[in-house]
Amino acid sequence: MTLENTIVPESKLLYIETFGFQMNVSDSEKIAALLKGLGYGLTDSHANADLILLNTCSVRAKAEHKVYSQLGRFRGLKQERTGVLLGVGGCVAQQEGERLLKKVPWLDLVFGTHNLHLLPEMVRAAERGERRAEVAFIDAETRLDLFPPGDAPAGTTRFVTVMQGCDNYCSYCIVPYVRGREISRRSAEIVAEITAAVAAGVKEVTLLGQNVNSYGGKTDGEISFARLLREIAAIDGLERIRFTTSHPKDVSPELLDCFAALPKLCGHIHLPAQSGSDTVLAAMNRGYTRAEYLALVAALTTARPGIQITGDMIVGFPGETEDDFQQTLSLMEEIHYADLFSFIYSVRSGTKAAQLPDGINRKEKQERLDRLQSLQREFTAQRNSSFVGTRQRVLVEGMSKRGNQLYGRTDGNRVVNLVAEPSLVGTMVEVTITDSSQHSLLGEIVA
Numbered sequence: 001m002t003l004e005n006t007i008v009p010e011s012k013l014l015y016i017e018t019f020g021f022q023m024n025v026s027d028s029e030k031i032a033a034l035l036k037g038l039g040y041g042l043t044d045s046h047a048n049a050d051l052i053l054l055n056t057c058s059v060r061a062k063a064e065h066k067v068y069s070q071l072g073r074f075r076g077l078k079q080e081r082t083g084v085l086l087g088v089g090g091c092v093a094q095q096e097g098e099r100l101l102k103k104v105p106w107l108d109l110v111f112g113t114h115n116l117h118l119l120p121e122m123v124r125a126a127e128r129g130e131r132r133a134e135v136a137f138i139d140a141e142t143r144l145d146l147f148p149p150g151d152a153p154a155g156t157t158r159f160v161t162v163m164q165g166c167d168n169y170c171s172y173c174i175v176p177y178v179r180g181r182e183i184s185r186r187s188a189e190i191v192a193e194i195t196a197a198v199a200a201g202v203k204e205v206t207l208l209g210q211n212v213n214s215y216g217g218k219t220d221g222e223i224s225f226a227r228l229l230r231e232i233a234a235i236d237g238l239e240r241i242r243f244t245t246s247h248p249k250d251v252s253p254e255l256l257d258c259f260a261a262l263p264k265l266c267g268h269i270h271l272p273a274q275s276g277s278d279t280v281l282a283a284m285n286r287g288y289t290r291a292e293y294l295a296l297v298a299a300l301t302t303a304r305p306g307i308q309i310t311g312d313m314i315v316g317f318p319g320e321t322e323d324d325f326q327q328t329l330s331l332m333e334e335i336h337y338a339d340l341f342s343f344i345y346s347v348r349s350g351t352k353a354a355q356l357p358d359g360i361n362r363k364e365k366q367e368r369l370d371r372l373q374s375l376q377r378e379f380t381a382q383r384n385s386s387f388v389g390t391r392q393r394v395l396v397e398g399m400s401k402r403g404n405q406l407y408g409r410t411d412g413n414r415v416v417n418l419v420a421e422p423s424l425v426g427t428m429v430e431v432t433i434t435d436s437s438q439h440s441l442l443g444e445i446v447a
């Protein structure tokens with residue numbers, strides 16, 4: 001995923017390539033804001049950039065390999081244009097630290113997940129020819145003080161980071177090691193940031209965190225996630241609230257009440273199950289059983305009828321049998337996910353699961369993934385076609401990639417394309433859904 005870069009008239013050009021998911025997109029916005037002070041304006045091309053930063057993700061091996069291939073690609077550019085600076089931040093930087101400077105001699109700086117605040121100083125040092133790596137974790141109090149506010153360009157929607165890190169230690173996951181302990185940002189700062197964003201025209205916020213619904217639980221005197229949602233819902237002019245990612249074990253009764261009581265809270269939840277087998281869930285250290293997950297989905301559907309459930313699934317976890325995999329398929333049959341992100345298990349060195357014997361061959365894993373994805377494609381197509389003929393409220397977010405259409409999303413997070421005046425961007429419109437495809441809906445504005 002590449003952050004949409006906008007050219008601004010600063011004297012030096014910054015190109016940021018963002019890997020992974022929304023959290024990194026949000027961090028890239030903060031990086032851009034921090035470096036504005038040094039005269040760097042964003043460019044959408046690395047070819048003319050003075051500073052190239054790769055904001056990386058190491059959750060899966062594939063994302064990590066991509067970082068190394070991009071670093072190789074930028075070697076030629078560094079040789080052609082002296083003075084271009086190259087840096088790596090995010091999870092791969094955190095994992096590798098100084099080693100990365102040794103492995104990649106044409107790299108100028110490496111900044112870890114807790115070190116964004118040091119970036120301006122590091123870039124200045126790099127401009128003087130000093131190569132540096134900063135990856136030390138910092139204590140919770142200092143981290144809270146340094147939590148950078150978002151500084152995205154004004155738009156209709158905005159990501160707002162509310163917490164970082166994770167204490168769950170799912171056995172396959174590298175996040176607790178590269179992002180550090182869970183910490184919640186101060187609620188007063190979050191509410192102030194969203195209030196200011198809404199005054200600048202933002203209509204929808206997505207609250208971000210590795211485990212967003214455990215917000216406040218580990219921070220003395222902080223309010224709960226459900227309370228935070230209620231405070232944000234009280235902001236005048238804000239139309240919609242979304243959040244991601246949530247852990248099934250941290251969906252509290254108060255959060256269920258929010259889905260029933262807060263119309264601004266969208267009827268969609270991303271609720272990763274990861275497997276449908278109790279044996280695999282226990283080996284993954286997920287902290288819930290299949291029955292508990294199903295009961296939670298039922299409670300969410302009671303609290304908000306029609307809520308759209310999306311999720312993540314891992315296939316080929318060490319020891320997963322065909323029977324375990326069948327239980328994953330049957331969980332999908334019970335839930336009928338609106339969408340599902342599915343992956344082959346990716347060994348992450350340093351995690352508990354990396355020590356488990358893995359008796360399943362690659363071909364078998366791929367075959368399981370293909371079966372799972374084929375089933376999900378049917379569910380997604382059925383789900384999308386079930387909206388045809390219905391009326392939906394759509395927040396129009398911008399021009400679609402096709403150019404002649406606008407796009408927006410329903411309350412349940414389905415993408416809708418529609419032919420309408422560009423002046424409707426940023427407004428909420430009533431739409432009749434006229435057609436559907438695998439990835440989106442087509443709509444007409446209700447006169």
Ligand code: SF4
Nearest residue numbers: 166168169170173175
């Ligand atoms: S909840 Fe589990 S999978 Fe999610 S970030 Fe934390 S350790 Fe990783």
